[in-house]
Every structure is written in structure tokens, then in C-alpha cells.
Amino acid sequence: MIISQLGYYSLIFGLLTSIFIFLNSSIQLKKNILVISDKSIGLIGFQFFFVFISFISLIFSFIISDFSNETVYNNSHTTKPLFYKITGTWGNHEGSLLLWLLVLTGVLLGFVFKSRNEPNNYRLLTILFHQITVIGFFIFVLKTSNPFNAIFPVQMEGLGLNPILQDPALGIHPPILYLGYVGTSIIFSAALASMISNYVNKSWAKNIKFWILFSWIFLTGGILLGSIWAYYELGWGGFWFWDPVENVSLMPWLSLTALLHCIVTLEKRELFKKWTIVLCIITFALSMVGTFLVRSGILNSVHTFANDPSRGIYILTFILVLVLLSFVIFVIYENKNFTQKSEIFTLSKETAVLINNWFILYFLSVVLIGTIYPIFLDVILDEQISVGPPFYNKLILPFLIPFVLFMSIGPSMKWIKTNFKFGAKSFFVIIFTLILSFITVYYIGEKNIFILLLFIGFFYLLLKSLDQFREKTKNFAQIFSHTGFSLLLISILLNSFSSREIVKNIQVGESFTLKNEKIIFKKIAIEKEKNYESVVGFFEILDDKNTIINLQPEIRIYNEPEMATSEASIKTTLFKDRFITINIIKDQNFFNVRYQHKPFMIWIWISTLIIMLGGMFAIFRKNKEVNI
């Protein structure tokens, strides 16, 4: 109706503004009028404002259940709770692309404000390059994925939102993830601009570091939320499946992490200039490839909304154009503007950063190959395979040990040259690490030298990071993120080795045991909610101290669209999650019950939050001496 019209025309105006900004900045650059007037800033503001209006109109259409709008009709239903009506806005292809566009124009506005003290030709070029991406996405949305398509006759009722997307963590997962994902676009534009305007130096690094941290924090948060959702909602008790869709969010994260370390080196020592630029380009290219893989329907998953090849081909061509553009610019300006200092490999922080980058790049290639190899194989040899966890474990785990060792000693190195002293303190850390690792390995009962080595590496990193709290010049950003990372690795390892699981088919009244616990199936009840009916199983767990824990797993049968989902019931404690799911066995009184012990689950979430906290420290620390 009128709201959809408003949203649609607002998008058109947004596109026109973008084209105008693009032309305006090209003319300015050509005539060498290097000023960014308030008017130009106003235009960028307007561009954002138009997309914002359009986005709000779509949200509004969802709230009032305007079924004359095709997007709303396909993805909403009057019986949905308000929260899921709103989150349904981005729970579909069209809406999520509108969100893409919103963030894309938003970060440019932020950039213009945050870069007031930078040279204007650099700013203008950044705006110019960013507009190419913006215009590309405007056309993409308007041409192939218009969220305001009208349907006639107006329908009385919508088709509903996919029930497994009806989850609070998933409601906010896309916006957070997108802030990280799309945030990399401004890094890309700025990298190209800095190359042309000969501005790849300390002040550029300082300027763009904010956006790298910004994207990195949100990307971390987005991945965390997605993981939490997978753990609670999918009902398999896992949090990471090496699913292609998860991988495409991990890849930009890895290259952003590498970039984060590079940019600090550039800021301090003016080193790794070319490499930093390459990473900027790779990061954004990976975000785009991620968007392409997820949105085109090439991969089958809950994230795949669209099965329209024309959309995929558009994004694919667009990625190719952007990558080729940056490639050409890089080749032209590579030697022209880069006065590279000689890089000497001594025992120094620079070298540590470089080694860190090599490792991260290796991990990145493993994930990349695991993700796209099946697609290549399918096309070239017509063979379908899927790459699973064993592939990643084999190729990643062994290399984690040297990686964390370098990560442990890197931060205590100095720029230019370090003289290592091996004192009593280092000795105690090592002894303590060994003791902790042996105890842990003994406790989980895995007598395997490889696992012992992994634990030694991870604990060493943890203790070394914690040890830095005692130093005089503390770098909280690094301490927190490294501590968080080591905790994350330790929790994942503990979790994977001491998880226990039992699957039984039982009737009401029966019971079974896992380790020292007795699981009793008390009763079953049917409950009715607004948007679903649920079969609730009541379980009582008696642990070795005879305390009773109640768990109530559900099977939800959603009404629109009709679909059954399994809701796990989880009791979280500091050391262990108890996780139970039930499934109906057709035409029988038996229920399929799956009960799991998931140790240290909560630490996986907490440590990721600590990693993010490190990033926030880095953002809010102003003008102080920065180390990695």
C-alpha cells in the first residue's frame, strides 16, 4: 500500500542521490577541487536517510501485516508475536539485502564524520569507491530483490516465517553480523583510496584502524550469536559444524584478525604496506563471496532464502568487477607510491606479526578450500562430496600448537629488536603450564601425546596472557583478546573430549542412566501457544548427590508454515551443560530421547565475549601508546 510505495520511492531517491554523489566526487577530483563541503556531507546523510526510511517502511509493513507486499506475504503471519514480525523483516532475502544497504550507507556516513582531519583527496576517493559498491547494491536490490513488490489480489494471510528462525538470538544475529560484514566495505574503499592518494602511512593506519576494530567486534559478536542459536535451536548439541555458511563468516573474521595485527604494525613502524592493502581487499572480497554463497542458493542451508539464479549471477559479476578493479589499481600503484622500508627479520614484534599472519592465512586457505572445493568438484566432475569436521581437524589442529606458542611470546617482544631473557619468571610459567596440562589430560582420561601438546600450548598462552596483567604498561586490548582466545580454545577442546551422549527410545515412566545420573521420564503434556502447539516432556535428572534437576524439552508444531521443531532443554552450570531433546517416533508410544553432557559450554560463550571486550578496549583507548 502507501507504506510500500514510500519505501520503494525512497530507495529510488537513494539510488539517485548515490549516482549524484558519485558524479560529484568524480568531477571534484578531476577539477582538483579538494574540499568536502557540508553540502556533500548532507548528501551522504540523505543517502543514508532514504535507505533508512525505506527500511523503516518495510519494518512497518511487517508490523501491520500488510499482505499486499510480497515480502511480507511470504515471510510473515498475523499470529506471529510482534518481536518475530519485526525480526522477520531481515529474515528473508529482500529484507536482509535492504539491511545490507542500510549498513553500507551508514558506515560511509560514519567514515565521513570520523575522517575530518584526513586529507580531502583521500576522503573524496574513498567516497567515490564506496559509491561504486553502494550503487551496485542499490541496483541489485531494485532490480532483482525489490522488497516492496506488490501482489494482487491482496492476501488475507501470510505464509509465515520459518519457525527455526523464530529465536531471540537469531532475531538480532543478522544485524550484528551485517555490521561486521558490511563494515569491511569501508575498509576496502579506504584502502583503494589511500593507495591512489599515496596515503598508506601511519596516519592512514590510525584512521582506518577504528573501522577494522568496528567490523571485527561486530563480526565476532555475529558469529557468537549464530553459534548460540545453533546450539539452542538446532537441537544437535553442537555450536560449530563447519557448515559452509558458518565458514563464510569465519573467513572474513580470520582475514580481519590478520589485518588487525598488520594495521598496528603499519601504524607503529610503517611496515607491511602492500600486505595490509592486500588484506583489506581480501577481507571485503571474502565478505562479498560470503554474501554470494549464502544468498544465491548455491549452498543449501537455513540461510538460503533465494533460489533465483539471476540474483546469484548479478552478485557474482559484481564481485568480479570489484575484485578486478582493485586488482588493476593495486598493480598500477603498487610500486608508484610505496616506499617500502627494508624488512629485516630479526627477533622482533614485526616478525611475530608476520608469523601470525602466515598462520592465519594458512587457516584461512584451509577453510576456503573446504568451502569451495565441493562446489568446484560438483561443477567440473559432477561429483557430490561434503567436507566435514575431520578435514578441518586434521589440517588445523596440528598447526594450532606453533601458532599459540608464537601468540604467547609475540606480545612480550619489542619493536625492531628484542633481547630475550629467560628468567625465573618464564621458568615458573612453563612449570605451571605443564602441571595444569598434565592434570587436565589425566582428568579427561585421554592419554594421547598430541592432546597433551595442544593443552600445553593453550595453557601456556593463557598463563602468558594473564601474566601480562602484572606488567607496568598494560595493553588491555591485547591481554583480553588473547586471554579470551586461549580460554576459547581450552573450552572447545575440553568440550569435545569430555562430552557424553546417550540416545534411548523410552516411554513415560521409564528411566535410564548416564555416568552417575539417572534420567526419569515423568510425563508428557500438550501446550498451546499463539504461534505453535508443543508437546512437552517432563524429565527429572538425579545426579550422584541426589539433587533433582528438571528438564522440559519440547517438540513444537508451528502453525504457519506448518513445521515441527525440536526445542532442547538445557541446564547450564559453570562446568557442565545438561542438554536434552525429544523426538516423536511415528505411531508409537515411545519417544526418542537424547541426553548429553556438554562440559564448559558457557565458557565458550564467555571467552568469545572476552575476545570482543579486548576489541572494545582497543577502540576506546585514545592516543595512548598502542601495542599489539
Added chain:
Amino acid sequence: MQFLEKIKKSIFSLIILIFLIISFFVFKFALQKEKIYSPKISENQIFTDFEVVGLIEEKQINFYEVLSGKNFYLINIWSSWCEPCKDESEYLLELKKNTPVMMIGINYKDNKKNALNFLKLYGNPFDQIFIDKQGTISINFGAYGVPETFLINEENKVLKKYIGPLNDEDVYEIKNITNN
């Protein structure tokens, strides 16, 4: 030395360029490939034992009886409010004219008046049309939405399943299968 360096660099650039272009085409083919989904042998038998009601003459009949006497059946799920169905109708008409297939339409979540109007406007390619007011019959076929098309043989096996509107290639493929 500098010359060698330059050659090295151009070869490296060339490799990257070739890699990019190959990836582009691989992804492009992957995109076009994914659309046609052929179910595995074990699950490609469709469920036929249910009652359906005709759109034009509102007569009730078991769907099992509909699928008899022909070598191939094309089941097309459509609706008058479905935009792509309008574009698709010319392909369906062509198939009706040029193949020995029995064309069966399933009118998905629609009302009778609009559906009949639609047929009047865009032509009626179907030998028989049944209504699926609630969308449940389409679920029996394992359909995702409208439009969707299934090619079935005399043993009720799904030979091909097309998600989304048919195009030239699909029509060509159907003709090939059914005319041999």
C-alpha cells in the same frame, strides 16, 4: 635482475587473474546447476493416494486414477496471484502442443474466479486442473511454493523437478525426455 623481477610479477598477476576468471565461471555454472533438483531413487516415488477436487467441474476423484493411461505426466503448481506463473504459461502451452505429456495443474491457495480469469487471459495449458485451497496437496508432492513443476513417468516416479518458473532450457529438456 629487474627484468626477471618484472616477468615474475606479471606471471604472478596472470595466475591470479586466470584463477579469478575460472572461479567466476565455476560459480556461474554451479548457480545454474543447482536449480534442477532430481530426487534420489529411493524417494522419488510420489504419493498419489488422496482425493482431489477439479477446478472447472467440481468433481471429486482419487489422484491415483488421474495418473493413468499416459507415459508422462507434468504436474504444475500455479496460482493466479503468482507473478512468475504468468510468464511461465507460454512455456506450458508450448509443452501441451508439442509433447505427448498429460498436463495436470494444481491451483495453489487461490480463489476460483481469479483462477478462471487467469486461464482466460493467459491460456489454459492443462488437461486437468485440481484445486489446492490449503496448499496441502502441494506438500504431498514435496513442493516448496509456486510455481513448481514435476515431470512424472507411468510408474509415478519423479523424473525432474523444477523449482521456480520453467525456462527455454527446461522446456527443451522436457521435450527431449518425453519425445524419446
